[in-house]
Every structure is written in structure tokens, then in C-alpha cells.
Amino acid sequence: MDKPRSNQEWFEALSNQDVQQGEALEEIRRLLLRAALYTLVTHLSDLQEMSEEERLALAEECAQEALMAVLARLGDFRGDSKFTTWAYKFGVNIALSRARRWRWKQVSLDDLADDDGTLNWFQRDERFQTADSEQPVRQKEVVEVIREVLRTQLTPRQRQTLKLIAFDDVPMDVVVQRLDSNRNAVYKLLHDARLKIKQQLVRRGYDLAEVMDLFQ
């Protein structure tokens, strides 16, 4: 086997338009295909009902898309990781996003819609079975605070996003796709929601570590 390229060698070979670039492109494309194949193999449960040919074609597409990402982002490579680790992350990111969307493509999120702020869905998750008689009462208090914040301080979009991702286990990529949004925006919605709930609990004198213990 040839000696692996150093970071500098990868960067230079892919940056310069010469014979070397062609070889380096072919090599990185092969490595990205392997990363995409590996990723899909680790998430086969997402690919049920997809034919063999479709799976292989998906891996090829992901590798190609990842190659485009690597070339577009080459200027961002700072050399603080191995070049291959840096490149693989695009293959993994693209392959997993595609696999998640495939799995969920038949599912209508409308069925999971927030019921107009009545928060029945939130109540449903309230399954507290414990021997400690004090605990359910205190849990209920905390749940009431959370419910109040959900109802009064979150926008319908924030509430809906939180419901889908945190309580219905819909992958963020699927929500992003259906909302025609992006991961950063959706993550920010969730972060703002969590922060508001945390601040309300603190304001009302709750010890957050104790609150967490109540539910674990």
C-alpha cells in the first residue's frame, strides 16, 4: 500500500489543477464512497424497503455530494485534524441525513401536529410510576411550570418543533426538510425553548439538579 498522504500533501494535491489533482480527486472520491457505505451499513434499519441497487446508488450519490462539499470547503481546512477525518465528516453527515429522510418519507408530520396549544401531547408523556409518594406531587409541579412556559412563552412554531423532535422522536433533519428550514435555525428554536424553561424554573426557586433527579 502507498504511504498515506500528509495533510499538506492532500491540501496541495486537491488545490492545484494538475495531474496530481486528478489522482487525489480519485483517491478522495474512493475514500468518501467507503465512508458513505460504512455510514449506511451502520444505519440499515433506516433503509428497509430500499432495494440493493437503490442502496448502492444512494452510497454513490452521497460520495459524490460529499466530494463537492470537500472541494467547496477546502479553504476551511485548518489542519487541526487528519485530512481524511475532516473529509469523512461530510460523507457521514450527508449519508445519515439522506437515510433519515428516506425512513420518514412516508410519514406525514401533520398527524403529529400540535393540537392548537391544548398541549394534550405533553400530558400524554406524563407517566410517573414511583414508590416515593412525595415524588409525583413534585414532578407534577415541575410539569406545570414547563407546560405554562410552553403555552405562554413559546411560539406555535417553537412548540411544534419541540414536540416533534423532543417528544415524538422525529429526526431534526426531517423536521428541517418539512419546514423548509435549516439545522441551525431549528436548533436555535429548541435552544431558546429549553433556556426559557430553565430560566422560569430558576426564577421560581427550583434547584435544577434536584428537578433533574426527580425525573431520572
Place this chain on the structure above:
Amino acid sequence: MMKTNLAKFVRHVHDTQDTEISCSVCLDLVSQYVDLEISTGDATIQLPLVKQHLDQCLVCSEEYQVLHQLAVLEAEQRLPTDEELMNQLKK
């Protein structure tokens, strides 16, 4: 008792920071994070915000896990061949 989503959510509220990095920043740093884990083991000390994001964000965390496996296999020169992977993909 299996952890309910509510229990998970309360833990996420507890772990919430005023400032958290976005998924894009996480993707930018995750390769460095993985290689630090493999080489020095102090990734969480050097990049605590990545660790915090991975604890909160399931999609980024799943990607991190696969990337970590890939990087370890490559470092140990144990990456499966394309042929092996294609056979597994057909299952």
C-alpha cells in the same frame, strides 16, 4: 423504568447553557474533536462546547459516533473494504 422523553427533556433543560454552538459550528469542529479523542483523549477539555452540543443534539451526535468509528478503524488500518461494505449493505 425506561427513560421517558420527558425525563430526557428535563435533563436537556438542566444541561442548557446560555450560549450553545450551532450544528454548523459543531460540524466544523467535530473532526478535530474526534482526532483529539483518539490522540490525546482530552477532547472534552479542549472543545467543551462540542461535547455540550453533542449531548443536546441527536443528529449531530449520531454523526459524531459514526465518524469516531471510522477514524478509529482508519487509525488501526482496519477499515472494511468496499466489497465487504457493499455485501453488508445488501442485507
